[in-house]
Each structure stands twice: as structure tokens, then as C-alpha cells.
Amino acid sequence: MSVHTKFNENRALAFSALFASIFAGGGLIVGLLVGSLVIMFDGVYSLVSLLLTLLSLVAARYIKKPSDAQFPFGRALFEPAVIAVKGAVILLIVSYSLYSAIGAMFTGGRAVDVSIATAFGVINVIGCGLAWWCMLSLRNKHFSGLIDAEVKQWQMDTLLSVAVTAGFVVAWLMTLTPLAKYAVYADPMMMLLMSFYFIKVPFGMLRSALREIFLMAPSKEICQTVDQTITVTNKDSQQEIELAGVVKVGHELWVDVDLHVDDSSELISRDDIEQARQRIETHLSSLPLKLQLTINIAS
Incomplete structure (x- = not known):
């Protein structure tokens, strides 16, 4: 804030x-x-x-x-x-x-x-x-x-x-x-x-x-916005992005996502992670909340 x-x-x-x-x-x-x-x-x-x-x-x-x-x-x-x-x-x-x-x-x-x-x-x-x-x-x-x-x-x-x-x-x-x-x-x-x-x-x-x-799920409107964001980001990403969890705490929105990497492929680059982060932050900027985004690398 x-x-x-x-x-x-x-x-x-x-x-x-x-x-x-x-x-x-x-x-x-x-x-x-x-x-x-x-x-x-x-x-x-x-x-x-x-x-x-x-x-x-x-x-x-x-x-x-x-x-x-x-x-x-x-x-x-x-x-x-x-x-x-x-x-x-x-x-x-x-x-x-x-x-x-x-x-x-x-x-x-x-x-x-x-x-x-x-x-x-x-x-x-x-x-x-x-x-x-x-x-x-x-x-x-x-x-x-x-x-x-x-x-x-x-x-x-x-x-x-x-x-x-x-x-x-x-x-x-x-x-x-x-x-x-x-x-x-x-x-x-x-x-x-x-x-x-x-x-x-x-x-x-x-x-x-x-x-x-108790970190329970937020309102349906917030959940739908985050789900739509992950869906849109997935279309523009070479890696599969999966929503791991989302909660609203005060004026903050905590979002955890998993970035899946195929074992047979090369390791994901830092640029790919930053691009995924920027896309998610851009789509969620319309919410009147401070975004706390965590990206986990999952194989």
C-alpha cells in the first residue's frame, strides 16, 4: 500500500x-x-x-x-x-x-x-x-x-x-x-x-x-479472476502453470503457482519465470489488493 x-x-x-x-x-x-x-x-x-x-x-x-x-x-x-x-x-x-x-x-x-x-x-x-x-x-x-x-x-x-x-x-x-x-x-x-x-x-x-x-478461500469473484489469469497466462507460456493456492489477507492477495517443467526438457530459464510473473501481475493489477506472488518450480 x-x-x-x-x-x-x-x-x-x-x-x-x-x-x-x-x-x-x-x-x-x-x-x-x-x-x-x-x-x-x-x-x-x-x-x-x-x-x-x-x-x-x-x-x-x-x-x-x-x-x-x-x-x-x-x-x-x-x-x-x-x-x-x-x-x-x-x-x-x-x-x-x-x-x-x-x-x-x-x-x-x-x-x-x-x-x-x-x-x-x-x-x-x-x-x-x-x-x-x-x-x-x-x-x-x-x-x-x-x-x-x-x-x-x-x-x-x-x-x-x-x-x-x-x-x-x-x-x-x-x-x-x-x-x-x-x-x-x-x-x-x-x-x-x-x-x-x-x-x-x-x-x-x-x-x-x-x-x-484461517487462510480460507477468498470470495468467488477473486477466485474467478485468479483462475482466469492463470488460464490466459498458460496460453502464452511454454510451460504449464498451475494454481496452487490463493488467499486474501487484509489488503494483500497471496497467490501461489506451480511452474511445471518436463524432466526431458532443459532447465527453465530465469527469463521464463519473470515473463510468467509479469503476465500474472499485469492481469491481477485490476484488483484493489497488493499482490504477493510465489512461483514454485515443479517437475
Whole structure:
């Protein structure tokens, strides 16, 4: 990853941390004042997002260090490790919120000042939506697994804010009808529904990161691109080239290929190996990943 790209990654993470700190403080204060379970969850989620973003900033600085005796294959595995921690922590928060919402539903609900809650919700929707849009724009310009994780965090926060605001509007309308006594169940019911919906996002983050940590096969799109590359390279090569393995680790793509040499033929030259390497690197240059290519000579 280039120095310019790393600079943009650090800038994006710092921007995300600043916004997360603002929403964390606001959510916790307003949630305690109005007694809302979902607003407090939003504040806690933003606070944890801030801590996780700071963790990403530290990891981003550490990952860019070159290989050494302690890490001979580089530090690319730190990126999925950080994303796995993020996914696990967010999953725990959502799970605990689900538990709290179920408890509130069976203990008479929660009375909430819907006017203040609704006003805060509108401000939250605008702010979180702006942060999500900015992070999405930065990810599209400078792709990074860490920035992508931040995009998912802000996506969850924005959708959460929209759902919370809509729920409080419904709760306020209920107070104007004969169903007013059931308005106290609006807050835990919103938390219940959102927990079931949002639990899939951190679960997906955790599953994807663990696949990289355990060096499992990458996405079908990446596998197809690499397979097509090997097929095209084989047509232009005098030796048979076979794909031995491919994995994605953070922002790196590790590709191992076997260059088969007939025992009856002469030894393969260095030029042939370099030509095969250049062809493979050229075909895979379209992927937004740093290629780590290993060519093995097999008879």
C-alpha cells in the first residue's frame, strides 16, 4: 500500500473517531435524561465504535511496517484480526441489547419523553448519514478493509438512528389515541426488532475476518479472476502453470503457482519465470489488493 493511500486511510479513521466521540457523548447523555433504551444503546454503540476506531488507527500504523525477523511475512493478518475484534464486540453489544429489550417487554415497558427523543433522533440521522456518506466516498477512492469496516459501522448507526426516530414518532402518535397505555412498549419493541435485524452485520464482519485469519478461500469473484489469469497466462507460456493456492489477507492477495517443467526438457530459464510473473501481475493489477506472488518450480 502506497504512502498516499496509508495517509488517506489514517485520515478517514481519524475523521470517523471524531464523529463517533460526538455521537457517543450525545447519545449517552440524552438516553439517560429521557430514559430510552435504544438511545442509550446508540450512545454505547458510538462509544465502542470510537474505541474500535482508535484500535484501527493503531493497527493501520502498525500494518505498514516492513517485514522483519519477528514478522517475516509482514503484518497483513493484523487487519482481519482488528475487524474480527470489531465484529465480536459489536455482536456482544447487540446481543446484550436484545436481552435488555426482552426483559423490558416483560416488566411493563419503559416510559420515554418522546418529544426530546424525537428531536435528538432527527439530529442523529443527519449526522450519522453525513458520516456514512463521507466514509463511503473515502472507501470508494481509497479501498481498505479497515475503512470498509468503518463504513459498515456508520451504516448500522445511520439505520439505527432512522429506526429509532421513526419509532418515537409512532410512540408519540400512540399517546394521542386510545392505545396510549401501550406507548411504554414502543422503546423496548424498537430495540427488539433492531437487534434481530442488525445482528447479521457484525456476524458477517466476524465471519469474513476469520476466513482471512484461517487462510480460507477468498470470495468467488477473486477466485474467478485468479483462475482466469492463470488460464490466459498458460496460453502464452511454454510451460504449464498451475494454481496452487490463493488467499486474501487484509489488503494483500497471496497467490501461489506451480511452474511445471518436463524432466526431458532443459532447465527453465530465469527469463521464463519473470515473463510468467509479469503476465500474472499485469492481469491481477485490476484488483484493489497488493499482490504477493510465489512461483514454485515443479517437475
